[in-house]
Amino acid sequence: MATDTPIFRQGKWSPEEDKALKTAVEYYGEENWNVIANEVEQRNAKQCRDRYMTLKAGPKKGPWQPHETAKLLEWVKYEGPTEWQSCALQIPGRSARQCFDRWRKTLKPGMSQRVWTSEENYILFEMHKRYGPQWSLIAKSLKERTAGSVRKHFFKITKTLENYYTAPKRKLSKESIVPKTPHPKKYNKNNFISKENTSTEEDKAKSKVTEWFKAFV
Secondary structure: OOOOOOOOOOOOOHHHHHHHHHHHHHHHHOOOOHHHHHOOOOOOOOHHHHHHHHHHHOOOOOOOHHHHHHHHHOOOOOHOOOOOOHHOOOOOOOHHHHHHHHHHHOOOOOOOOOOOOOHHHHHHHHHHHHHHHOOOHHHHHHOOHHHHHHHHHHHHHHHEEEEEEEHHOOOOHHHOOOOOOOOHHHHHHHHHHHHHOOOOHHHHHHHHHHHHHHHHO
């Protein structure tokens, strides 16, 4: 008599499954994965082990370190860009989602890491004005740029401009704007600065930023 092959669920774990898994591990320990799997509906021993190790490590935040990137590239080289849960087990502190995003947005062949050009900035802002935050659509017009990198670059620029125009302005003393009248005996025409020609560094900087921004907005 043939027996039915058990069917196991794939994909994201639910909060209820995580709770059942943690409870089973607390009761049976971290070695009895076959027994633990019986307590988690439609998950096998390997899935339970991989999921628990991910939960135990917790997601690590911050920039990727060189040794983490090396492990990720090694995994993709030998296993392919798949099985991200198992990949995350090789990089303590990194989740499957972090590994997937790191590969797809940064390391995947064909993804450009070069500096953005003025032409690309112009296309980015023109398309954003026309279509709004449709990052995937905008990325199609920017060769070798992903939707994620397009979105990140857009907000980086707008945040820089916002910080500049909302930052408290430095107060200048009267002496720093209009120099004192030189002593008659020490008068030198090169020391004389007309008030009309006085221009603060702040005004010059603001003018440069405005001109730069107008180039592609």
